[in-house]
Amino acid sequence: MRHEALVEVRTRAGIADPEGATIEAALPALGFTDVNGVRVGKAIRLSVEAPDEDSARRRIEELCSAMLANPVMEEVSVTFERSPAGAGGSR
Amino acid sequence: MRHEALVEVRTRAGIADPEGATIEAALPALGFTDVNGVRVGKAIRLSVEAPDEDSARRRIEELCSAMLANPVMEEVSVTFERSPAGAGGSR
Numbered sequence: 432m433r434h435e436a437l438v439e440v441r442t443r444a445g446i447a448d449p450e451g452a453t454i455e456a457a458l459p460a461l462g463f464t465d466v467n468g469v470r471v472g473k474a475i476r477l478s479v480e481a482p483d484e485d486s487a488r489r490r491i492e493e494l495c496s497a498m499l500a501n502p503v504m505e506e507v508s509v510t511f512e513r514s515p516a517g518a519g520g521s522r
Numbered sequence: 523m524r525h526e527a528l529v530e531v532r533t534r535a536g537i538a539d540p541e542g543a544t545i546e547a548a549l550p551a552l553g554f555t556d557v558n559g560v561r562v563g564k565a566i567r568l569s570v571e572a573p574d575e576d577s578a579r580r581r582i583e584e585l586c587s588a589m590l591a592n593p594v595m596e597e598v599s600v601t602f603e604r605s606p607a608g609a610g611g612s613r
Binding site: 437454465466468477479481 | 526528530531532542545548549552554556557558559560561562563564565566567568569570571572581582584585588589590
């Protein structure tokens with residue numbers, strides 16, 4: 432069974448985030464004084480073949496350790512997308 | 523009132539995603555033949571001061587048009603985080 436996941440990889444609190452800081456520095460000049468606390472991370476969408484959601488989550492965590500994230504500087508959260516029309520394809 | 527949002531910026535279907543393609547090409551060598559369909563986008567977390575969630579969403583959409591995303595190549599989805607302990611601070 433296919434599981435569609437969104438993996439968010441973000442820098443841990445206290446680790447510098449230059450991209451977020453640059454966006455935040457530009458906000459007042461564009462009139463967005465009501466926005467702050469900008470942090471930029473990665474949003475990775477992927478599809479995993481697994482018998483259930485728990486197995487899919489474990490595989491994604493293995494993949495994060497192996498390649499997608501640096502656990503010293505980054506933290507990861509995984510959410511699964513429910514397919515809008517319910518069970519569809521045969522795999 | 524502060525609204526904490528997650529803004530996902532991803533390339534539209536059909537637009538090349540070299541980072542996702544590179545990850546996907548490396549998967550078999552690492553033993554992840556059960557993973558495919560990798561697309562890499564940005565996960566931007568930010569905080570907006572707005573009277574309600576609809577206003578906050580409109581401000582974020584303005585900010586995306588002004589700076590965060592290129593509407594020709596990218597699409598955006600906005601989700602709001604519920605604070606875990608319910609209403610907390612005074613602002």
